[in-house]
Amino acid sequence: MHIQRQRLLDRFLQYTRIGTTADPNTQDYPSSRGQWLLGEILTKQLKEMGILDAEQDHYGLVWGTIPATVDGPVPTILFNAHLDTSPEAPGDHCKPQVIENYQGGDIPLLSGDSIRISESPELEQLIGKTLVTTDGKTLLGADDKAGVAAIMELANVLMEHPHIPHGPIRILFTCDEEIGRGTRHFDLAKAGAIAGYTLDGGASGTIDVETFSADLATITFHGINTHPSVGKGKMVNALRAACRFVANLPLDHLAPESTSQREGFLHPYVLHSSVSEASVQILLRDFETAKLDEYAQYLKQLAQDAMQDEPRLRIDVQIEEQYRNLGDKLCEFPLAADLAEQAYKRLDRPCKRDAIRGGSDGSLMSHLGLPTPNLSVGQYNIHSVKEFACLDEMLAAVEHALVLTQLWSDQGRV
Numbered sequence: 027m028h029i030q031r032q033r034l035l036d037r038f039l040q041y042t043r044i045g046t047t048a049d050p051n052t053q054d055y056p057s058s059r060g061q062w063l064l065g066e067i068l069t070k071q072l073k074e075m076g077i078l079d080a081e082q083d084h085y086g087l088v089w090g091t092i093p094a095t096v097d098g099p100v101p102t103i104l105f106n107a108h109l110d111t112s113p114e115a116p117g118d119h120c121k122p123q124v125i126e127n128y129q130g131g132d133i134p135l136l137s138g139d140s141i142r143i144s145e146s147p148e149l150e151q152l153i154g155k156t157l158v159t160t161d162g163k164t165l166l167g168a169d170d171k172a173g174v175a176a177i178m179e180l181a182n183v184l185m186e187h188p189h190i191p192h193g194p195i196r197i198l199f200t201c202d203e204e205i206g207r208g209t210r211h212f213d214l215a216k217a218g219a220i221a222g223y224t225l226d227g228g229a230s231g232t233i234d235v236e237t238f239s240a241d242l243a244t245i246t247f248h249g250i251n252t253h254p255s256v257g258k259g260k261m262v263n264a265l266r267a268a269c270r271f272v273a274n275l276p277l278d279h280l281a282p283e284s285t286s287q288r289e290g291f292l293h294p295y296v297l298h299s300s301v302s303e304a305s306v307q308i309l310l311r312d313f314e315t316a317k318l319d320e321y322a323q324y325l326k327q328l329a330q331d332a333m334q335d336e337p338r339l340r341i342d343v344q345i346e347e348q349y350r351n352l353g354d355k356l357c358e359f360p361l362a363a364d365l366a367e368q369a370y371k372r373l374d375r376p377c378k379r380d381a382i383r384g385g386s387d388g389s390l391m392s393h394l395g396l397p398t399p400n401l402s403v404g405q406y407n408i409h410s411v412k413e414f415a416c417l418d419e420m421l422a423a424v425e426h427a428l429v430l431t432q433l434w435s436d437q438g439r440v
């Protein structure tokens with residue numbers, strides 16, 4: 027289908043070598059220079075392909091259009107990937123290692139560590155495939171440079187082969203997805219599409235049609251500080267109160283440590299503290315959006331109880347909305363996922379619909395008005411120095427996207 031495997035690999039390797047770690051500790055947008063740099067390179071490459079409207083906007087987002095090759099009213103669709111990588115593992119100085127024709131077994135990394143089958147059983151399905159790892163010191167950034175490379179190859183193939191019938195295809199590379207800012211400067215009117223697809227998934231054949239709904243609770247404990255020598259009867263230690271509060275949260279249920287699949291949780295993950303003031307951040311997650319209110323009520327009740335035990339303590343509970351289940355919006359426009367499924371069928375490949383225990387740019391885009399499921403692109407062990415990617419699955423993602431563009435163009439002409 028005209029896809030150039032080596033070109034896809036070369037692009038991917040080039041992009042992984044540019045460090046684009048998102049930085050949650052700055053309000054700059056994008057949060058790291060590498061994202062500007064990668065965006066510039068992509069814009070230039072899109073222009074070289076003949077995509078004349080390719081631009082990096084003043085927020086750092088990269089936009090472009092693959093013009094329609096058919097006449098008449100054909101819907102515009104959009105493909106999206108994100109430029110940044112997770113701050114949970116180092117991302118600079120990535121040294122990608124290509125393993126052709128993987129023969130099974132643990133994969134030794136130059137760092138001395140290895141990617142073990144016992145920890146990554148998916149490897150069993152990847153024998154004979156081409157895999158890309160790092161040297162074990164950084165993440166690979168296949169999340170989401172696999173998506174970026176796949177979309178670039180899709181664009182290249184379509185620009186080289188104008189006889190392939192398709193409608194207008196918008197390309198969008200976003201910044202700072204990993205720190206929840208991926209759609210901060212997303213412009214629905216500028217996207218101008220009827221449906222979108224994020225290429226930001228794992229093993230082949232998966233269409234993610236749901237994400238968590240998510241809120242962030244910030245709980246602030248106001249205590250009373252004195253010199254410890256005269257603390258008797260006076261001191262109210264906010265740090266102790268915060269730790270007691272966290273210890274009272276459930277662990278055998280409603281916790282990331284004890285839930286899977288469709289179960290939600292409360293996840294305390296940040297604590298800043300002194301004696302006079304402490305603040306705890308807790309992630310509230312569930313596939314049922316209504317459950318988030320129950321979780322918030324539960325936290326407020328715990329705070330009430332703690333203040334009853336120690337009336338000099340003051341506790342504020344603030345709840346902020348983060349994102350909402352992608353499925354709440356996709357069900358209003360089932361065609362987006364249905365055509366993705368049909369494209370797999372046309373390729374004679376198995377596929378399944380799945381739910382992400384997390385968020386995606388797609389959930390925010392969908393709630394802004396662009397229904398956007400997520401598609402597989404061969405990412406594994408993301409956010410880790412043991413991250414790897416499967417080139418064959420990246421290639422399969424490009425093939426799938428090509429068929430998908432044709433199915434959309436058929437839609438417009440019936």
Ligand SMILES: [Zn+2]
Nearest residue numbers: 108169170226
């Ligand atoms: Zn991602």
